[in-house]
Amino acid sequence: MQRDSTLSNKSPEKQTGETHSRRNFLAKILMGIGLLFSYGLLTVEGFLFMLPKRVKARTRKLFAGKLDQYKIGSIQAFYDLEGKQILIKRDESGLKAFSSVCPHLGCRVHWEGEKHRFFCPCHGGVFTEDGVAIAGPPADAGQSLFKVPVHVDEASGIVYIEVKDAKRRTMS
Amino acid sequence: MTPENSPSKKSFSQKFAELFPFDWELLRHAGSEPVPYHLKKWWFCLGGTVLYLFIIQVITGIALTFYYVPTPAFAYQSVAHITNEVRFGWYIRSLHRWSSIFMIIAVFLHLLRVFFTGAYRHPRQLNWMIGFLLLGITLVFGFTGYSLIYEQLSFWGATVASNLAEAVPLIGHWLGYFLRGGPEVGENTLTRFFILHIGVLPTFAFLLISLHILLIRLHGVTELRFEGEVIPEEERHFRFWPDHATTEIMIGVLLMYLLTILALIFPASLGEPANPNVTPVHIKPEWYFYFNYRMLKLTSLKLSVLLTLALGGIAFFWPFIEEWLARKFKIDDRVPVALGTVAFLVFLVFTVWESFSH
Numbered sequence: 001m002q003r004d005s006t007l008s009n010k011s012p013e014k015q016t017g018e019t020h021s022r023r024n025f026l027a028k029i030l031m032g033i034g035l036l037f038s039y040g041l042l043t044v045e046g047f048l049f050m051l052p053k054r055v056k057a058r059t060r061k062l063f064a065g066k067l068d069q070y071k072i073g074s075i076q077a078f079y080d081l082e083g084k085q086i087l088i089k090r091d092e093s094g095l096k097a098f099s100s101v102c103p104h105l106g107c108r109v110h111w112e113g114e115k116h117r118f119f120c121p122c123h124g125g126v127f128t129e130d131g132v133a134i135a136g137p138p139a140d141a142g143q144s145l146f147k148v149p150v151h152v153d154e155a156s157g158i159v160y161i162e163v164k165d166a167k168r169r170t171m172s
Numbered sequence: 173m174t175p176e177n178s179p180s181k182k183s184f185s186q187k188f189a190e191l192f193p194f195d196w197e198l199l200r201h202a203g204s205e206p207v208p209y210h211l212k213k214w215w216f217c218l219g220g221t222v223l224y225l226f227i228i229q230v231i232t233g234i235a236l237t238f239y240y241v242p243t244p245a246f247a248y249q250s251v252a253h254i255t256n257e258v259r260f261g262w263y264i265r266s267l268h269r270w271s272s273i274f275m276i277i278a279v280f281l282h283l284l285r286v287f288f289t290g291a292y293r294h295p296r297q298l299n300w301m302i303g304f305l306l307l308g309i310t311l312v313f314g315f316t317g318y319s320l321i322y323e324q325l326s327f328w329g330a331t332v333a334s335n336l337a338e339a340v341p342l343i344g345h346w347l348g349y350f351l352r353g354g355p356e357v358g359e360n361t362l363t364r365f366f367i368l369h370i371g372v373l374p375t376f377a378f379l380l381i382s383l384h385i386l387l388i389r390l391h392g393v394t395e396l397r398f399e400g401e402v403i404p405e406e407e408r409h410f411r412f413w414p415d416h417a418t419t420e421i422m423i424g425v426l427l428m429y430l431l432t433i434l435a436l437i438f439p440a441s442l443g444e445p446a447n448p449n450v451t452p453v454h455i456k457p458e459w460y461f462y463f464n465y466r467m468l469k470l471t472s473l474k475l476s477v478l479l480t481l482a483l484g485g486i487a488f489f490w491p492f493i494e495e496w497l498a499r500k501f502k503i504d505d506r507v508p509v510a511l512g513t514v515a516f517l518v519f520l521v522f523t524v525w526e527s528f529s530h
Contacts, residue, residue, distance in 0.1 A: 051346075052354050083449055104473065105335040106356075107328060107451040121453050122332055123469050140472050 057164035064088060067157040070095065075111060080163035086148050087111065088161065089129060097150040097161050098131040103143035118145065203413035208395040209403050211416060218282035220420045223381065224427060225275040232268040233370065242366035244359055247322035248445040255442055266435030272314055274427065276460050279310050287512050291394040297491035299387040302380050304488045309377050311460060316369040318458055322362065327446030329457050331357045339477040454530065462526035463519050
């Protein structure tokens, strides 16, 4: 008994109470962690449910007429498989194609033939015939119109543009 | 069972009290809250005005959902159907539109009143923050509601705004995708905006409005005293029910008159249907986003988004920032008034500037 009292001078009731409270505390912590993880997982699942899968559209070549249809200095518009306008320009160096989507905030640029420029009506972005931004927010941010790969079959003179095909896609 | 206790011997009110054991004295107590004298003037009742307009929005909004179809193929058609064919459809839609505009104006004015009378100070800091969240919710209400029409301006507004969200630091890329429900504005965007507009936002608005009113009730309305105003002590306060409630109801009736007149003279119109391939030559957001729209034209995308977030953050935490400034630099009341005036004037100038520019 002497030894016991040196180890602890607390009454057995008090000791039992402490063990209980320690056990209660541990139980509460474990329950808390369990609740946190289970409801946390549910929250994450909820967010993932609301976030659609990102799909990488594969590209395909789209027929865009024959080379002799394009006069030097002219600009022609085509529509890709999603219905977006692709602008194709021919100059001395060959064919160039770019998207009509403004790189600033996604509006569609307009071709202003008399001013030889593309103009975005949303925030006043101005692009040269080559798609380079020269005024407005896209110029400040150094953004140009997105280039679209364009190919010419030398034997036949057929022009192809490489566009996204939403039907052929890979999940990521 | 003794005859006295048998259900047939009890009066209707006794029976009702048993079925619904509520202490009506509590309600009487809550209703007899003393209201300060200055609330006899309508311009101090703007918070109640917002609540009244919110109720109009809920009722007209529920009515509109009877016919609205949230898909790209039918959204515009269904709005046209409501406007042109449904009986009183034009009136309900116009009420919804004008009431939304009034609500935004009233929220702004309420915020200005609270700011310039210093009613956000201790112990009401939390209520200022809840009020500021409600301003944010009101603006998102306006934006999502306008996008649902799926006309040209609303489609491009949604495109610009969701791309704008991508410029938010850290979570931007994810946020833009989440809002649109894909890489571009389309089917998923419309259903998302619809659910936000009719479900998520009203729920949050309802909870925050309840909390806002509860805190007003717990703290009491800030009492304003004006120089030279002599009011006998016994008249300094009046009862909420029925005195103040009557003022609010009168304001409500006046608002209904105004909204109806505006709905008759300037009914809600409908532009060209959305065309994802052509951005209209003249494009502008709703007037309450002119400030941001002008900022986007004047600064870079990142800077304007950061400025908006920073200004919003400062305004949200202003009561605490002011306390800190007062402790650190011993500023007096004139500083917040001056800062508030400058901020309001900049907002006004940008809004007017944008409304006159092409």
